Amino acid sequence: MPRAALEAFLDDASTTCLLVPESLKLSLSMPAKLPKTKCFCLAKSSPTVSKDESPASQLTVTEFGGPSPFEHLELLSNEVFLPVLSNPLNQQRWGEVATREIMDRFHSFLSSTTILCGQIKGETRLPMPPLDAAGAAGGKNRISLLEGAVMTWTKQIKNVLKQDPESQLKLGFHPTPDVEIEFWKNKANNLNSIFEQLQGQRIRRVLRALDQQHSTYCATFARLCKDVFTARLEANDNMKYLRTLEDWFDKLNSEDNFPNLLDLFKPMLHIILLIWKNSKHYNTPARLVVLMREICNSLINQACKYVSGEQIFALIESEEANKAVEQ
Secondary structure: OHHHHHHHHHHOOOOOEEEEEOOOOOEOOOOOOOOOOEEEEEEEOOOOOOOOOOHHHOEEEEEEEOOOHHHHHHHHHHHHHHHHHHOHHHHOOOOHHHHHHHHHHHHHHHHHHHHHHHHHOOOOOOOOOOHHHHHHOOHHHHHHHHHHHHHHHHHHHHHHHOOOOOHHHHOOOOOOHHHHHHHHHHHHHHHHHHHHHHOOHHHHHHHHHHHHOOOOHHHHHHHHHHHHHHHHHHHHHHHHHHHHHHHHHHHHHHOOOHHHHHHHHHHHHHHHHHHHHHOOOOOOHHHHHHHHHHHHHHHHHHHHHHOOHHHHHHHHHOOOHHHHHHO
16 A cells, blocks of 8 residues: 555665655565656655654655666756756856866766767767856857867767668678668668757757857858758658568568579569669669679578588589589
8 A cells, every 4th residue: 555655664764765656556665677667766864754854854856767767867967967067156166177177078978978868769869068058158168069069960960971781791791681671761760860950949049159150160060961951861762662672571581482582583673673763862883782782692591591501512522413403
């Protein structure tokens, strides 16, 4: 019962914490694994809670759980630590040099946390500079902070733009054609997310502030935004056409009877021909060569399951080539 759990927490000296999940099923001990939903936690600073003293001085309140502990860290850093560190009253005894170094390092930490939270979800998140804190730091410091944010965005965006479907082949791996579809799906989602963030008000405020100060970063970043728009159109277009091959590639990779693969070639190659004729971007030799190599990798994988390489070479060595061909 919730009442019994609450009374045990307040009166029992051996009980040190009380967990209140979204389901409201109270618990008096820490879970072995963090819950996927948020959880409210009360911890006692003394064995029992006195009615004569304020609860605020006897209890520590926190929240944890949710999709990722890093998201909780990001929220806590932005909503609690940043206002405390940015408060001029707290900075009075630090000195100007120490204050700037502390704030620079903390802003770098915030950016890294935002980027990490995005990577956990498989997307690119552009970290926002704390504009209010930057405005309070003075003109030069503010512009330096905003330009540092633009440099971080530029590096992130360039890393996405230079992603190449041929990269695994160049590294010596043997990807199958379903990897090609997954690549363009991820790249399209990533570029769509970046494009939406670039259209947001917070990034526009940063760019507007830099433009008013005649920053040299504005023109370069504007060209990069155009590259994002072009690459986004290409990725979405490629994804739209390659999706038509998804079922056929699944059959190519999962077919148990090797001779039945012959039935897949005519419709599969016909769709590839239609893509070549109608797609605005997936119609170059470089794109087609990568796709055909990946299809060949699937065939090689299926052939390895169907025949024994050792047995074939043994027949060849014993000059029984005809049997090897039949095999």
